[in-house]
Amino acid sequence: MAQGSGSKDPLSSMAHSEAHYFNSYNHHGIHEEMLKDEVRTKSYRDAIYQNGHLFKDKVVLDVGCGTSILSMFAVRAGAKHVIGVDMSTIIEKAREIVKKNGMSDKITLLQGKMEEVKLPFDKVDIIISEWMGYFLLYESMLDTVLYARDKYLVKDGLIFPDKATIYAAGIEDGEYKEEKIGFWDNVWGFDYTPLKATAMTEPLVDTVDIKAVVTDPSTILTLDLYTCTVADLSFRLPYSLKARRNDFIHAIIAWFDIEFSACHKPIRFSTGPHTKYTHWKQTVFYLQDVLTVEEGEQIKGELETRPSEKNHRDLDIKISYKLISDDMHRQTSGEGVYKMC
Amino acid sequence: MSDSDSDAASSIGDIIEEASEPDTTSFECLFCEQQWSRVPDMLTHCRSEHSFDLESAIKSLGPDTDELDIIKLINYLRAESQKGVDAKNIKADSETIADDRYLQPTVPDDALLFELGDLMPDSESKAVDFDEYETALHQRVGQDVEKMSLENDRDTSYFDSYKGSGIHREMIEDSVRTQGYRDFIEKNAGLFAGKVVLDVGCGTGILSLFCARAGAKKVFAVDNSDIALRAKEIVAKNGYQDTIEVIQGRVEDFHTQRLIGKDKVDIIISEWMGYGLLFEGMFDSVIRARDLCLKEDGLMVPSHCTLRLAPISNKDWIAESKGEAFWNNVYGFDFSPMVPGGALTDREIGVFDVPQKSLGGEACTFYQLDLKHIQLQELDFSAPFSTKLHTDMSSIDAFAIWFDTFFLPPGQPQDATAIDVASWGMNGLPGLGFSTGPYSAPTHWHQAVLLLDEDDRRKEISGGSVLRGTVTYKKTRRDVRGVDVTVGWEVDGEKGPVSGSVMRTMS
Numbered sequence: 001m002a003q004g005s006g007s008k009d010p011l012s013s014m015a016h017s018e019a020h021y022f023n024s025y026n027h028h029g030i031h032e033e034m035l036k037d038e039v040r041t042k043s044y045r046d047a048i049y050q051n052g053h054l055f056k057d058k059v060v061l062d063v064g065c066g067t068s069i070l071s072m073f074a075v076r077a078g079a080k081h082v083i084g085v086d087m088s089t090i091i092e093k094a095r096e097i098v099k100k101n102g103m104s105d106k107i108t109l110l111q112g113k114m115e116e117v118k119l120p121f122d123k124v125d126i127i128i129s130e131w132m133g134y135f136l137l138y139e140s141m142l143d144t145v146l147y148a149r150d151k152y153l154v155k156d157g158l159i160f161p162d163k164a165t166i167y168a169a170g171i172e173d174g175e176y177k178e179e180k181i182g183f184w185d186n187v188w189g190f191d192y193t194p195l196k197a198t199a200m201t202e203p204l205v206d207t208v209d210i211k212a213v214v215t216d217p218s219t220i221l222t223l224d225l226y227t228c229t230v231a232d233l234s235f236r237l238p239y240s241l242k243a244r245r246n247d248f249i250h251a252i253i254a255w256f257d258i259e260f261s262a263c264h265k266p267i268r269f270s271t272g273p274h275t276k277y278t279h280w281k282q283t284v285f286y287l288q289d290v291l292t293v294e295e296g297e298q299i300k301g302e303l304e305t306r307p308s309e310k311n312h313r314d315l316d317i318k319i320s321y322k323l324i325s326d327d328m329h330r331q332t333s334g335e336g337v338y339k340m341c
Numbered sequence: 342m343s344d345s346d347s348d349a350a351s352s353i354g355d356i357i358e359e360a361s362e363p364d365t366t367s368f369e370c371l372f373c374e375q376q377w378s379r380v381p382d383m384l385t386h387c388r389s390e391h392s393f394d395l396e397s398a399i400k401s402l403g404p405d406t407d408e409l410d411i412i413k414l415i416n417y418l419r420a421e422s423q424k425g426v427d428a429k430n431i432k433a434d435s436e437t438i439a440d441d442r443y444l445q446p447t448v449p450d451d452a453l454l455f456e457l458g459d460l461m462p463d464s465e466s467k468a469v470d471f472d473e474y475e476t477a478l479h480q481r482v483g484q485d486v487e488k489m490s491l492e493n494d495r496d497t498s499y500f501d502s503y504k505g506s507g508i509h510r511e512m513i514e515d516s517v518r519t520q521g522y523r524d525f526i527e528k529n530a531g532l533f534a535g536k537v538v539l540d541v542g543c544g545t546g547i548l549s550l551f552c553a554r555a556g557a558k559k560v561f562a563v564d565n566s567d568i569a570l571r572a573k574e575i576v577a578k579n580g581y582q583d584t585i586e587v588i589q590g591r592v593e594d595f596h597t598q599r600l601i602g603k604d605k606v607d608i609i610i611s612e613w614m615g616y617g618l619l620f621e622g623m624f625d626s627v628i629r630a631r632d633l634c635l636k637e638d639g640l641m642v643p644s645h646c647t648l649r650l651a652p653i654s655n656k657d658w659i660a661e662s663k664g665e666a667f668w669n670n671v672y673g674f675d676f677s678p679m680v681p682g683g684a685l686t687d688r689e690i691g692v693f694d695v696p697q698k699s700l701g702g703e704a705c706t707f708y709q710l711d712l713k714h715i716q717l718q719e720l721d722f723s724a725p726f727s728t729k730l731h732t733d734m735s736s737i738d739a740f741a742i743w744f745d746t747f748f749l750p751p752g753q754p755q756d757a758t759a760i761d762v763a764s765w766g767m768n769g770l771p772g773l774g775f776s777t778g779p780y781s782a783p784t785h786w787h788q789a790v791l792l793l794d795e796d797d798r799r800k801e802i803s804g805g806s807v808l809r810g811t812v813t814y815k816k817t818r819r820d821v822r823g824v825d826v827t828v829g830w831e832v833d834g835e836k837g838p839v840s841g842s843v844m845r846t847m848s
Contacts, residue, residue: 035672035676067676073672097674097678100677187545190579195509
């Protein structure tokens with residue numbers, strides 16, 4: 001990572017794991033992947049461009065601005081001024097980009113933690129942010145957005161987006177589970193099954209074919225960004241999945257939808273298996289058991305999520321499950337423990 | 342942290358800097374701020390600069406001295422020094438260090454406390470094993486024992502990244518790598534039969550298992566990451582728990598040294614190679630393991646590595662890898678400051694499977710590492726190279742660097758540079774070695790690519806001429822696991838000689 005020799009490196013005072021997190025965002029590849037995610041970027045663009053009446057002459061804060069694409073959307077939509085804040089050194093590139101596009105007088109870019117930077121305005125009218133991580137909450141910046149909301153957003157100010165919902169469903173995934181987990185049964189002639197347990201605790205971020213989905217989706221949690229708090233990001237909530245057909249269930253998957261409800265015509269996008277690819281894909285949690293379900297039967301359980309005590313950017317996740325069936329031979333229950341890190 | 346270490350070192354001259362910079366751990370002198378990575382160096386320094394002989398002080402504690410006494414002595418000396426007592430006037434004997442509070446580190450994360458193997462008097466009878474030591478610590482200092490666990494942040498993150506199953510699967514599935522090791526071991530089972538082997542950075546233990554299956558008498562499998570716990574289970578699953586002893590820790594830790602014992606090992610095996618060979622600096626640990634543990638006539642597996650380079654000349658491939666087409670228009674905005682972007686940038690080394698057709702000249706060897714003899718300071722080096730460009734080349738865009746790995750047992754000629762790797766075929770030559778270059782099957786190492794600056798990419802050169810230059814590897818000052826690589830070059834152009842230089846970082 002190249003550093004200007006004169007400038008103090010704000011990462012230097014940080015724990016390494018944290019600095020590593022911000023550093024990984026310095027690489028261009030990840031910005032390219034995010035910008036190329038059209039579902040994501042176009043949803044933000046449309047939400048901002050189609051609501052010029054909301055942005056006109058307003059002061060806007062872009063939390064975790066990255067390459068500043070959202071800040072520039074806001075300027076084009078008529079914002080009076082945009083402040084972009086990001087920890088990463090990508091902000092040096094963002095400054096060049098903003099200048100290239102003739103917006104240097106409209107956009108102020110600050111490198112640093114939201115808690116530590118000094119904004120040129122006491123209050124802002126609108127907060128925009130693309131804070132979502134895998135499984136919505138993994139390496140998410142939502143806590144930073146909530147901090148910015150509480151400290152800087154005017155009363156009746158707007159947040160783009162303002163609603164996030166996590167969903168779950170059950171899938172048939174025999175072949176891939178065998179490939180992914182069964183691999184460890186025979187490694188160069190040795191028994192490597194102890195790593196099977198490790199592999200089972202690692203949620204898999206991958207695209208799931210809609211045909212693999214066996215159950216109705218179930219809503220786990222809806223976050224209203226105007227009212228939710230950091231405490232809401234740790235939760236244990238029930239779910240209930242109803243089988244649509246006779247099949248096996250190897251895994252529970254989760255995804256999220258995002259909504260900009262402040263828009264004149266609400267804009268919404270989903271990262272689910274039923275719709276267009278996004279770089280968030282879906283998150284797959286393999287179950288210890290293979291559930292044999294019949295149409296109409298239900299799987300009930302709880303999904304628990306909280307930041308890991310050791311590294312608060314890791315997530316500890318637990319999923320309990322119970323197949324409710326009249327057939328006692330198929331009644332199954334258990335609990336999976338997972339860690340996203 | 343690494344900044345302050347190297348700054349302290351550089352203030353007293355280049356030789357010390359060379360000696361202390363490459364290490365992944367360093368500790369402060371007992372009496373001043375000087376940083377050291379090797380205990381013997383610090384002992385010499387203490388004698389000459391502070392008129393204090395630590396070895397004599399240890400001897401003076403009496404014949405029953407054990408690790409716990411030495412830990413207490415070190416903490417006592419540091420505490421006295423912090424009080425401002427001059428080294429010459431510190432009274433160190435078994436009475437002054439009697440207090441158990443000296444079991445707690447005076448300096449947090451004091452790496453010196455994990456280098457006690459170097460300080461132990463040679464008497465075998467006093468060796469306590471690590472469990473005993475831990476039990477004693479628990480009994481005497483209770484919860485504070487946690488302070489003894491030496492983890493600095495950068496190391497933790499590195500070792501943490503090896504915990505999941507994904508990366509191990511990637512490495513195990515890299516058949517060029519794993520099969521290369523397996524073939525050598527199985528074809529040379531006689532070298533392993535009845536021998537004591539040390540596996541440095543054992544990961545899931547696959548190399549240890551190969552060695553055990555080939556008849557090794559004892560294998561010490563050492564890894565600092567939590568994967569060691571899984572390795573232990575895997576070893577037991579396969580019934581080798583009596584042969585393979587999995588140790589979680591660093592090779593240089595004293596509890597590791599204690600478990601390995603005073604008898605040295607016959608063979609050190611390790612898969613330590615990183616991108617561009619030296620990224621991640623794991624080879625430092627292998628060298629330290631060799632110096633600490635390998636018998637004089639012992640065998641290093643692999644035995645040699647060579648570093649190779651070839652020029653790249655292919656504008657289309659470069660443009661694609663830089664992501665030009667994308668950044669020039671992003672949702673109606675000009676994002677050109679992001680070019681070069683993609684995976685190929687103007688700061689960092691990118692890793693790619695370089696298509697053979699993108700090469701603009703012959704591959705050449707510029708450095709050889711003889712693992713048995715190479716010294717830490719030789720990992721920072723400058724080496725000349727020369728390569729003949731293809732006749733149809735008119736410019737160069739980048740350099741690709743990779744390494745080849747050799748298993749040359751005793752009795753074979755020991756000059757790896759004389760071996761014609763190009764004749765090996767895709768998967769290397771079974772039992773002799775493997776290549777990670779563009780002519781071989783892709784490996785998880787890929788090739789390291791240094792993109793030239795735009796000005797240099799525009800320079801016109803004469804196809805068919807010989808390009809000469811120098812490659813420099815230097816550890817990054819900020820990051821002990823990073824490497825700065827510089828390639829300076831010169832070649833004939835249509836209007837006289839053309840030259841350039843490129844420095845990129847692997848971090």
